Amino acid sequence: WYAVDLVSLDKKWRQVWDQNSTNGEPHAAASSDGQKHSYILPMFPYPSGTLHLGHLRVYTIADVIARYHTLKGDKVLLPMGWDAFGLPAENAALERGVPPDGWTKSNITKMKSQLDVMNGSWDWSRELTTCDPDFYKHTQKLFLLLHERGLAYQAEAEVNYDPVDKTVLANEQVDANGFSWRSGAKVEKRKLKQWFFRISEFSEELLKELDSLAKDGAWPEHVISQQRNWLGKSTGAVVKFPLMALGRIKIDTALEVFTTRPDTLFGVQYLALASNHPVVAQLAKHDPELQAFLDTLPGLPPDSKVGYLLPHIRGINPLAFHEKTPDATKESLPIYVASYVLGDYGEGAVMGVPGHDTRDHAFWREHNIDQPIRMVLTASEDESTTVLENEPYVEHGYMTEHSGIYEGKHSKEAGDMMIRMLEGAELAKPGTKWRLRDWLISRQRYWGAPIPIIHCDSCGPVPVPDEQLPVLLPKVDNHWAQGKAGNALESAPDFVKTECPKCSGPARRDTDTMDTFVDSSWYYARFADPQNPNQLFSPEAGKALPVDIYIGGVEHAILHLLYARFIFKFLATTPLLPQYSQADALSAEPFKRLITQGMVHGKTYIDPKSGKFLKPDEVDLTDPSNPLVVTTGEPTTVAFEKMSKSKHNGVDPTEFTSKYGVDPTRAHMLFQAPVADVLNWDESKISGVTRWLQKLHDQVVALAKSPEESLPAKEYFAKRGSSPPSNDKEKLSKWDSETALWRETQNKIESITRGYDKIYALNTVVSDLMTLTNELVQQKHADQGIRRQVADAIVRLMAPITPAFAEECWSLLHPSSGSIFKTTSFPVQDGSLPMLQAVHIKCAVQINGKLRATVTIPRPPSDLQGDALRDWLVDAILETEEGRSRFGEGKYNVRSARRT
Ligand code: ANZ
Ligand code: ZN
Structure with missing residues (x-):
């Protein structure tokens, strides 16, 4: 017997693996034709500088799955790389006064050495780094491929501007209360020309394929439903409300609204416009009071019910033109500007139905407290169940007498009929709206892939020709040294000034860089052919796609995974992925299976008196099962929480593995919790x-x-x-x-x-x-x-x-x-x-629902069933010694036991 030194085993075998230059690498296994290929991929890390336990967890899971498939005889691909562009590097550059690439590269070196001791089998020969010109050259090519197909375009857009980071943010980077996800600054709205990717063109396919990803749990249900909500498909109708101007104001002739409930059209009691609706802009020119109201809107909470009644215009219900329409519906409608109407959804206008919509009900109550609310739907055909008076009735149901000729009809049928009828008069048409917006990819930042476009006064925006790629990031050392804020590219004249590729006249380079989500929307495909100088990857190498098993955190449930799905669908329509025919290109999916791992929480000690998180030296762990507050000698409260500096509960994976060994750490990590659950690190x-x-x-x-x-x-x-x-x-x-x-x-x-x-x-x-x-x-x-x-x-x-x-x-x-x-x-x-079939089985004996004994009896003959099986079992139990002594003669009524 000898105690095995688990820590030195790691080193010993890593050395052997290194000597055979395989790193224990699965891919070196002899490959024969017809061998199954498995592409296993953990989401690549951002090189922040330190590997944390969350990384350790996801890379352990990935390596375990890869090695399992290798042992099963698959040819496995398990690559590793770095998601290396992005703001933190740029912020670090400003803080230190040195360019961001140095900081990034030294972080990569450090994290690579930490990853190297995890006994992982990553294929470092395929390593890629998104800030490397060899990589971003192809990110720029991807941009140009999209541009060529009309899927990358520039448009004036009201954007979220972060006044602290001095950059435009994607909607997703702004939290529900209007603050930047990164700097925490209050986000402002500004109008700027921005680059977009037309993801909306793919929305139908992005939605449809979620059904196939949901099959057999290939993707977690919660990710599927988050994506479905994000896409947000609504079917309904766009309805036209003619406008009347009171007085001399010139105004559009009609207003369009999007509704999912045309059946409530008889119940419309007002119209409401978003503050950025074109009609509002027209009116505000002549209405200082309106302008003053508009100025109060920014920063209001999303559930605010403020509104402004437009004094000079009214709307007309399109049903009013039908002679059998009840008088109430023929009356003209007040029109409000209301903060709850979203400017970037549907038509930026709603038909207000207080009787049947919750938000409309609340708004109407606030502004027209004594006006009656019209109910045009009821729950049952015979009206025996009346709807509650002070609440909107939001379900489908049957039309009431307020709905004219439709009275008594089911609301679904009636809604369809009304739209068809109005369609004839060009007052409505069926319509579908999506919550999904096009993907804003411009960033007014240095540390990203430059957008490969040249602006010429005579030719307009011109793509950078292939042979001039990559458009390299210029050196702007002074910018960092002086700690200037804003976009360094704008203040690099040698970069900006260039020649138009079309007319050779003087021209300007685009100074925006791409969102880092663009890099990660295609990196998994580059791993198939990471050194290819000419193409994103060769069609031959692209046969390794899609990824079989993708592993990462739930925080990427929407954006990264949605963008990657979009870009892969696009790539499938190009000659790069010939395995997809034109017919099924749009159903192509990059990740066949998705595994989302839970977070790792750290042990925290809390002083029960002050509620403060204790530092390691403030806890007395002499008796580990009873931790005490050093200053008071009282027991601490112990809790597991998200690791953070302020809670003093971080764990350095490298320290941990050098104390206990890597393999025990890996096994511990897996053993402590199911993959998807939070792991309480103890x-x-x-x-x-x-x-x-x-x-x-x-x-x-x-x-x-x-x-x-x-x-x-x-x-x-x-x-x-x-x-x-x-x-x-x-x-x-x-x-x-x-x-x-x-x-x-x-x-x-x-x-x-x-x-x-x-x-x-x-x-x-x-x-x-x-x-x-x-x-x-x-x-x-x-x-x-x-x-x-x-x-x-x-x-x-x-x-x-x-x-x-x-x-x-x-x-x-x-x-x-x-x-x-x-x-x-x-x-x-x-x-x-x-x-393999045991001759004996263990049999639990329950009497009146209580477990009384466990006895070992012979396995019953396989042809026995029902009562016969029960009788056989009772006999067998009574034949055992324990059975006889516990349940035999006189102890229980065996006859009644048989019956129960
Ligand atoms: C009248 C109505 C009556 C509505 C009713 C609903 C219930 P989803 O399902 O999210 O697509 N709406 C339309 N455009 C809007 C905008 N720009 N800002 C805020 N709300 C808007 O929601 C569609 C419904 O949201 C539409 O159907 C409209 O209200 C409202 F009993 O029209 B509905
Ligand atoms: Zn030109």
Whole structure:
């Protein structure tokens, strides 16, 4: 016996892997034609400078899955790279007075060395970095491909301007209260010319394919539903309301609104416009009071009910032109400017139906407190159930007498009929609206891929010709040294001044750079062919796509994943991905399976008196199970929370792994929680894993001494008589116990395989491995040859999780064989042996719902069912000694027991 030094095992095997220049790398496995390819990808990291436990978790999961597929014989692709453009590097540059590339590169070096000690099998030969000109040259090509197809365009847009970071933000980067996600500044609205990608062109396909991603849980349900909401498809109608001007104002002749409920048209009591509606702008010119109102709007909470009644215009319900329409609906309608009407949705105008819409109801109550509310729908046909008076009735239902000729009809049918009728008079048409907006990709920032466009006064915007790519970021050292804010590209004259590629006249380069989501919308495809100088990737290399299993955090549920899906669909329509025909290009999806892992929370100690988070030196951990506040001697409150500096609960993964070893850390990480759940990081709990590995190592060392060429299990059991001995009880139970270990092993192979395939259940893989190891330890009298084969199976089953430890055990069991990842395969359950069916089973005995005993009885004949099976079981229980003494003669009424 000797204690295994788990920390030095990591180093030992990493060295062996490095020497064979494989890094234990799965892809080196001999590839034969017809070999299954598996592309496994964890979301690539932003090089912030330090690897945290969240990284460790996602990269462990990815590596475990990759190694599992390698052992199963797949040709695996597991690449790694860096999402290296973006604001933090630029901010760091301003703080330090040095260019952002230096900061980024040194962070990459540091994080790479941290990643390198994770016993991972990433293929560094495919490493890519998005701020590298070799990469962003192709991001620029992607832009030009989109531009050529009309999918990249420039438009004047009201944008979110962050006055602190001095940049335009995407809607997604502004929180619900109008603050920047990064700087926390109050975001302002400004009108600027911006570049957009026309993602809206793909909205129908982006929505439709969510159904196929939802199948068999390929993507998590919550990600699917978030994307569905983000796309936000609404079907309804656009309805025209003619306008009347009171007095001499010149105004449009009609106003259009989008509604999902045309059936409520008889119940319209007002119209409301968004503050940026063109009609409002026309009126504000002559109405200072309106202008003053508009000035008060920015910054109001989203649920505000403020409104301004436009004094000089009124609207007319299009149904008013029908003679049978009730008088109430024929009356002209007041028109408001209301803050709850969104300027960038639908038509920027709504028809207000206080009787049947919650927001309209609240608005009407606020502004017309004593006006009656018209209910045009009711819950049931016979009107026996009346709707509540003070609440809107928002469901579908039946039309009331206020709905003229439609009275009594179901609202769905009536709505369709009204639209068809109004369509004839060109007063309405069916319409579909999307919540999804085009993707604003311009950033007025330095640290991104420059937009490859040249602006010429005579030719307009001209694409940079292919041979002039990449458009390199210029050196602007002075900008950093002086800590200037704003876009450094604008103040780099040598960059801006250029020649028009078309007319050779003087021209200006575009000074915007691309959103970093553009880089990550296609990087997974570049991994297929990362060094290709001419193309994003060659069509041949592109056959490695799509990604089979993509792993990352739920924070990317919408944007990154939606943008990547859009860009992949686009690429599938180009010659780069010939595997997709024109017909199915738009159904192409980049990530077949998506695994979202939970967060890692750290242990925090809180002083119950002050409620403050305690620093490590403020906690007395003499008795780890009873942590005390040093100053007061009182017990601390312990909680697990998101790791952060202020909570003093961060854990440095490198420190941790050098203390306990990498493999134990990986196993601990998987064991503590299912993949999708929050992982509460508790250092002390790693002892369970360490003990398990030690125990297994002891077994392997001992078994390595027994001859390697023992009889294979099949032959061994055949020799012992391949079917269970009949009748003789003693022989039967001997058979059972001799076969138990092998049987348990086969069962565990099955459940462990299931755990690896499911991925979300990787924690059960570790617990199964622990159980099986215990079984091996306990069954010390089983045949040594069988025990050795069991140990062999355990080592192969665990190799994806603890690669260095498995290599060590493998080398003990098979001294001259070479790496476990190259010389063996993942165990397959052997179900062919008869003893896989235990002869005896355990049977729980309940009486009146209470568990009274567990007894071991023979396995019942497989043809028994129902009452016959029950009678057989009761007899068998009463034949056992325990059964007889507990439930036999006189103790219970066995006849009634039979009936229950
Ligand atoms: C009248 C009505 C009556 C409505 C009713 C609903 C219920 P979704 O489902 O999100 O597409 N709407 C239309 N444009 C709007 C805008 N720019 N700002 C705020 N609200 C707007 O919502 C569609 C509904 O939201 C539309 O249907 C409209 O109100 C409102 F009993 O029209 B509805
Ligand atoms: Zn020109």
